[in-house]
Amino acid sequence: MKQSIIRFTALLTLLAAFKLQAQPKATNPVIFADVPDMSMIRVGNNYYMSSTTMHMNPGVPIMKSTDLVNWKLIGYAYDTLADMDELNLANNKSTYGRGSWASSIRFHKGTYYISTFAQTTGKTYIFSTKNIEKGPWKRISFSPSMHDHSLFFDDDGRVYMLGGAGKLSLVELKDDLTGVKPGTEKVVIENATAPSMPEGRRGGLPAEGSQLFKVNGKYYLFNISWPPGGMRTVLIHRADNIHGPYEGRVALQDLGVAQGGLIDMPDGTWYSYLFRDYGAVGRIPYLVPVKWVDGWPVLGVNGKVPEQLELPAMKGLIPGIVHSDAFTRKKGDAALPLVWQWNHNPDNSLWSVKARPGYLRLTTGRVDTSFLQARNSLTQRTIGPVCSGSTAIDVSKMKDGDFAGLGLLQKNFGQVGVKMEGNQKYIVMVNAGGTGIPVEQERIPLEQHTVYFKADCDFTDRKDVASFYYSLDGKKWTAIGQPLKMAYTIPQFIGYRFTLFNYATKTPGGSVDFDYFNITDKL
Missing domain, CATH: 2.60.120.200 (Jelly Rolls)
Incomplete structure (x- = not known):
């Protein structure tokens, strides 16, 4: 009898292990749709992501997930960016290819912040709210337009933006975030593209898409470059001080998957969120596992982007990212669902x-x-x-x-x-x-x-x-x-x-x- 119980228990254990292994897993891309220039944060067990939709309105879409794979639209940072001919499609003008570009999402002392910039208006924008899912959003704007910047709240209470293309600059913001503190602009990396540039070559696209993080007291700056004759590349620079000096290295060159940053899970697992240009459907998000080696985040599995991830499977983009609409509305419903x-x-x-x-x-x-x-x-x-x-x-x-x-x-x-x-x-x-x-x-x-x-x-x-x-x-x-x-x-x-x-x-x-x-x- 005792042996039968032991065998039965062993069988149950084996079946449980097989079931665990048989559970469907997430695959790359995690979103097969145009969700480029992602910026991501974790607050407790929830993840929030902002993205780029440029000339579309409302603008700067915000998504939520509890597992990094299944995302749902929960709002936008603004209804309209400005009232002008280019944004209104008036007088034969448009803002195709412009509008609002890469955003930066942050959570600091109970407040959510999303910053972005627009060539169309020549301004930088900071939106803030206590409730990211319901709003309302407070809006601040100032000149100049800070290209591909990363909004950063440091431990000493100072607030910065770091960005640019090729030559990367740091500025400190005023305490109320209404503009740049005069005299604080400083070039912190003279040539951020250098680690990916083949010796003796010129051309390609310079390092941009800055996203700045602080982990265990060190500063880590993510950028994308496109060296001549190569592919889109992830660059990481590291420093002990936000003002530098920064040392840089190539972090990933595979499939052209690049531009993004770091996100950690409650259990201590790390990922890098990036995107891939995939033809007419747009720029589609990928997740790449991260291991820490000698104080550097190491991206991918043996330098490659894995097809399968140790995360729950995606349940589909409908509903969540897109959705059918019968245009029937009950009392209290929004006039248009967020997918529009x-x-x-x-x-x-x-x-x-x-x-x-x-x-x-x-x-x-x-x-x-x-x-x-x-x-x-x-x-x-x-x-x-x-x-x-x-x-x-x-x-x-x-x-x-x-x-x-x-x-x-x-x-x-x-x-x-x-x-x-x-x-x-x-x-x-x-x-x-x-x-x-x-x-x-x-x-x-x-x-x-x-x-x-x-x-x-x-x-x-x-x-x-x-x-x-x-x-x-x-x-x-x-x-x-x-x-x-x-x-x-x-x-x-x-x-x-x-x-x-x-x-x-x-x-x-x-x-x-x-x-x-x-x-x-x-x-």
Whole structure:
């Protein structure tokens, strides 16, 4: 009897160990979507991350996780950055590729801080709140625009920003954070790119993307560089004093995974959060394990980015980073869920989810010349490796010259929608792939008020191809036009976005009603 109990106990132990080993684990990338320039903190058992969405509004998205893998949008640092032509898509101006860039998130004495900067306005911004999930956020702005800076609260109560490109400078901020203390600017690293630069070579991209940390009394500065003939590279500089001197080394060169910083877990485990340029879907986050050796953080497994991580598996990006929306709202609900962002500043008088309950109404308020200049285009991320977005539109209140439908937004965009010419409506597909010049590839007369559209995206192994479809009943789908060859371009500097749009080319005042937007991670 005793031997049977021993054998049974051993069997249970073996089964428990097998079950533990069989548990699914996280894989890289941890987020297969455009979440670049991450900055991250841990407060207790919660992790918070800010990121870049540039010309999208609201801006500086904030995400939360309890395991470093499964993230959910919880807010934004601001609704609008400023009221100006470039941000309003007015007078043929835009801020594509600019807006707000790399942010820095910090927690200090019970207050959360997020700082960022904008070429568009020439200013640096600091947002603060006691409640990161509910706000409100206090806003401070000052000149100049501090490029790729890291906000840093030191142990002696002083507050700094460190940043730049190639030549990195440190400034001390005023006690109330309203600006730079005069006379405190100092170059702390004359050539931060040097550790990654091949001997005798010139060119490449200089070290930038500064993120500064203090661990066990030493200062660690993370940067990204792109040496000529090489790949994006993680650099780390270390110092005993925030003013230097700093010694630097290459910390990681693999897959082009770079730019980020350090995060620790409650159990003492360390990771580096970084991102990888992955074609048209955008810049996607990776986690790399960190070990400490001789006072240096050593990134990766034998210098490589692992595919699998000793972390819980990702449950999916839907919901959390993207989400379907039926546009039905209960009392107390936000008008738009956090997954939605407008392309540039919206005109809030020209959109509504109340005018017709259960629908998003977009009304034209001016004449626009193109998709890229159209105001009140509502977007959310595409996701990889594949995804599909679909919608249904009531087009009964369009005016002559109006164009409304579903788009994939980037410089080389694609659209499927309804154009009204005189009293006749047409289903059309516009393709700006390859050259960035929009070409209407197909049109079909439309004789009904409701029409359905779908766009399928395939980012597998950077295939970067999208196909567009229409339906008259929401069941049978017909391909239209040619596949869109998607491309990540510098003028926009952002991954492709599903976009609901309506703009006038002749007479303002027309409107369309979107019944829903559905997104799936399957084709």
